[in-house]
Amino acid sequence: MADEIVELNDGTENLVIVGIQRRGVQLARRISSLIEESENATVFQGSLDITLYRDDLQTVGPRPVVGPTDIPWDIDGRNVVIVDDVLYTGRTVRAALDELADFGRPAHIVLAVLIDRGGRELPIQPDIVGKTISIAPGERVDVLVEDLDGRTEVIIPATAEETAR
Amino acid sequence: MTSALGKDLLALESLTGEQIRLILDTAEPFKEISERSIKKVPALRGSTIVNLFFENSTRTRISFEFAEKRLSADTVNVSASGSSVQKGETLVDTARNLEAMRIDMVVIRHSASGAAQFLAERIESNVINAGDGTHEHPTQGLLDLLTLRDRLGDLTGKRICICGDVLHSRVARSNIWGLKHVGAEVAVCGPRSLLPNAIEEFGVIVFDRIEEAIEWADALNVLRLQLERMTAGYIPSSREYNRVFGVSRERLERAPRDILILHPGPMNRGVEIDSDVADGPHSVILHQVTNGVAIRMAVLYLLAGGKPELAEAAKGGRA
Numbered sequence: 001m002a003d004e005i006v007e008l009n010d011g012t013e014n015l016v017i018v019g020i021q022r023r024g025v026q027l028a029r030r031i032s033s034l035i036e037e038s039e040n041a042t043v044f045q046g047s048l049d050i051t052l053y054r055d056d057l058q059t060v061g062p063r064p065v066v067g068p069t070d071i072p073w074d075i076d077g078r079n080v081v082i083v084d085d086v087l088y089t090g091r092t093v094r095a096a097l098d099e100l101a102d103f104g105r106p107a108h109i110v111l112a113v114l115i116d117r118g119g120r121e122l123p124i125q126p127d128i129v130g131k132t133i134s135i136a137p138g139e140r141v142d143v144l145v146e147d148l149d150g151r152t153e154v155i156i157p158a159t160a161e162e163t164a165r
Numbered sequence: 166m167t168s169a170l171g172k173d174l175l176a177l178e179s180l181t182g183e184q185i186r187l188i189l190d191t192a193e194p195f196k197e198i199s200e201r202s203i204k205k206v207p208a209l210r211g212s213t214i215v216n217l218f219f220e221n222s223t224r225t226r227i228s229f230e231f232a233e234k235r236l237s238a239d240t241v242n243v244s245a246s247g248s249s250v251q252k253g254e255t256l257v258d259t260a261r262n263l264e265a266m267r268i269d270m271v272v273i274r275h276s277a278s279g280a281a282q283f284l285a286e287r288i289e290s291n292v293i294n295a296g297d298g299t300h301e302h303p304t305q306g307l308l309d310l311l312t313l314r315d316r317l318g319d320l321t322g323k324r325i326c327i328c329g330d331v332l333h334s335r336v337a338r339s340n341i342w343g344l345k346h347v348g349a350e351v352a353v354c355g356p357r358s359l360l361p362n363a364i365e366e367f368g369v370i371v372f373d374r375i376e377e378a379i380e381w382a383d384a385l386n387v388l389r390l391q392l393e394r395m396t397a398g399y400i401p402s403s404r405e406y407n408r409v410f411g412v413s414r415e416r417l418e419r420a421p422r423d424i425l426i427l428h429p430g431p432m433n434r435g436v437e438i439d440s441d442v443a444d445g446p447h448s449v450i451l452h453q454v455t456n457g458v459a460i461r462m463a464v465l466y467l468l469a470g471g472k473p474e475l476a477e478a479a480k481g482g483r484a
Contacts, residue, residue, distance in 0.1 A: 049194060051208075052198075052206040052207070052208040052236075052466075053206060053207055053208075066191055066193075066194040066195075066466075067194060068193070068194050068197065069194065069197055070197075098207070099206075102201065102203040102205070102206075103201070103202075103203075
């Protein structure tokens with residue numbers, strides 16, 4: 001995925017990698033360090049918490065845990081890569097696009113996800129995908145990352161466990 | 166409409182330590198929004214909030230208004246002068262008329278203790294107390310807690326002394342309850358004529374001399390001495406008050422540790438606090454004002470809740 005990001009953006013110049021809280025941030029960090037290693041360049045990183053941009057606040061009510069949003073770079077004219085763990089309905093990405101627009105006007109925005117589980121409710125598609133799986137709407141996909149969960153794997157709890165990567 | 170805090174925010178006395186920590190933690194990410202070039206998030210888009218101020222206020226009203234606008238709510242300000250209140254309309258009638266225009270929240274400041282609760286029991290909208298008489302001023306208490314936590318870390322066991330006119334101060338009451346709920350040690354210091362009878366029953370230490378308070382405390386919250394107290398005979402003169410209870414640089418220099426200085430404003434420089442203290446390195450007074458917007462955003466956001474069962478259902482489907 002890291003190689004694909006570099007290829008898609010014609011190198012690391014102007015690149016900003018932004019993870020969506022919480023596990024997207026961990027993934028964005030891993031991808032950034034992989035790119036820094038292979039390209040020998042510094043990659044700008046940030047994180048987004050899209051809680052305040054959700055479209056279901058009025059019906060569902062506030063989620064108590066609002067994480068930090070940290071975009072310390074000017075994103076005007078840059079190539080932004082949004083990183084998240086699982087792409088499902090597309091509503092999180094819609095909110096992330098809205099939030100990014102409040103920080104500036106990037107030249108390009110692309111979407112990179114580890115898992116695409118289908119089930120989209122909005123016209124949003126990923127540009128870079130780690131793995132596409134198809135599971136029923138009621139099922140869950142959990143991405144576990146070293147920093148938060150102590151191990152790195154993808155599981156589908158309660159049903160047949162499948163480990164990707 | 167219930168949230169983690171219930172329908173209304175009326176007082177800190179009735180909250181738990183856990184609820185107070187939730188508000189403080191929620192305020193953290195809201196600090197960042199006010200640092201952006203576009204200081205606005207769409208969280209409360211479509212909500213209508215009425216700021217009902219029956220008493221003069223600059224800081225609190227503007228702080229609430231910024232908080233509301235930065236969350237994209239629509240706001241209306243009503244003050245007692247120049248409204249139907251002057252024509253003799255009752256509080257409940259005013260609020261019910263506003264409610265008939267389909268509002269979602271009311272922020273109320275009133276000179277009568279208990280006004281916010283009185284209103285909350287009679288209307289369906291969320292009610293936030295922005296100061297009621299000498300009862301409580303919960304968002305001021307919360308922003309003081311946030312400011313203290315920013316500088317001192319976890320407040321468990323930290324020593325905070327509230328100095329001055331505790332008797333007439335809703336800020337003092339909200340501070341005492343809030344600080345005790347999060348496990349801090351609380352003291353008060355001031356002339357006995359300006360301390361409530363049986364103040365010890367709040368579970369606070371009482372200092373009669375400001376020097377003792379400075380010796381003991383990690384932070385002083387210095388209250389405004391309302392000048393009309395002199396004519397009412399509570400203290401002989403503001404000069405004497407300054408000489409005996411004023412927080413001066415000379416007094417702070419004798420402190421065994423660095424002491425934070427808070428003041429809810431508006432300040433009487435040269436009375437309860439000297440200028441070189443108010444503008445000095447120990448003062449976090451303007452930091453309090455900045456935190457006020459974040460705290461009020463957090464409270465508005467947490468009260469704007471929907472139905473809890475939907476929130477449960479949504480957790481499973483989050484992607």
